[in-house]
Amino acid sequence: MKTDRHDALAIRKMVELGFGYPYMETDATIALKALVVEREGLVMMRSTTKHRLEAHRAKQDASTILLHDSYSGLLSVLERNSFH
Numbered sequence: 001m002k003t004d005r006h007d008a009l010a011i012r013k014m015v016e017l018g019f020g021y022p023y024m025e026t027d028a029t030i031a032l033k034a035l036v037v038e039r040e041g042l043v044m045m046r047s048t049t050k051h052r053l054e055a056h057r058a059k060q061d062a063s064t065i066l067l068h069d070s071y072s073g074l075l076s077v078l079e080r081n082s083f084h
Contacts, residue, residue, distance in 0.1 A: 046078040 014020055053071040060067050 042078065042081070046075065049075045049078060 011020075049071055053069075053075055056067065056069060056071055060069075
């Protein structure tokens with residue numbers, strides 16, 4: 001059986017026996033983590049913008065006057081940067 005407690009005890013024993021090393025983040029890993037967080041935000045922004053554009057298009061279809069579209073330009077910029 002494997003549990004967090006068993007894992008913690010096994011790790012503690014290995015450290016006590018001199019295995020392993022203290023983890024230190026490097027500048028590169030800090031930069032990479034920041035990039036991942038930024039990408040996550042941009043992906044979420046793209047998703048939200050797609051949903052807003054769909055809602056805008058539905059309103060436009062129901063309207064007899066032309067509505068201002070502020071989403072298409074933003075979406076094209078987000079998709080051009082390809083955050084897939």
